[in-house]
Amino acid sequence: MKAPASSTAAVLAGEFDRSFMAAPPEEIAHAEKAYALRLGDDPYAIRAGEIAGLFRDHRVVQLPSSVPALLGVAGFRGRIAPVYDLAVLLGYPARPLPRWLLLVAGGEVALAVTAFEGHLSLSHGDVAPPAEQSAGRSFIRGAVRANVLLRPIVDTRLLVEEIRRRAGIPRATREA
Numbered sequence: 001m002k003a004p005a006s007s008t009a010a011v012l013a014g015e016f017d018r019s020f021m022a023a024p025p026e027e028i029a030h031a032e033k034a035y036a037l038r039l040g041d042d043p044y045a046i047r048a049g050e051i052a053g054l055f056r057d058h059r060v061v062q063l064p065s066s067v068p069a070l071l072g073v074a075g076f077r078g079r080i081a082p083v084y085d086l087a088v089l090l091g092y093p094a095r096p097l098p099r100w101l102l103l104v105a106g107g108e109v110a111l112a113v114t115a116f117e118g119h120l121s122l123s124h125g126d127v128a129p130p131a132e133q134s135a136g137r138s139f140i141r142g143a144v145r146a147n148v149l150l151r152p153i154v155d156t157r158l159l160v161e162e163i164r165r166r167a168g169i170p171r172a173t174r175e176a
Contacts, residue, residue: 032047099114111156
């Protein structure tokens, strides 16, 4: 004999309600957050822990420079930071000023990107190891598959280190 529909619905409703009280699976509980970005037409990701702020249509004061990736400077929370075009740093041709700026953790550099496409949750199994490095791609540390897109993950710490090296700024030291 079949259980009445009302009792089946009650059981399903109870299971549904209990699912919200249970701790999330270990994989989800330890998921790392990332930003889904676009550089030109290509998808990328940056770990959220490496970014101090995300800004849209923020004013950038252009400066004369022989560095193609340097777009100018911008003010962020009372501090001025140089703004670099992330696409150019990764080997893409220069384009008009992108709309989105990412202030890198530490606040010493901002990166301009074509588009911000949303947030990602990265579990350990989602991140593939980096492919063989090529010129301009030495700042990529793995990739994540989000929906159907494979998004290379940009390591902003390596980018900032390279910017400092090119500018002749000594490596940042950590104080104990």
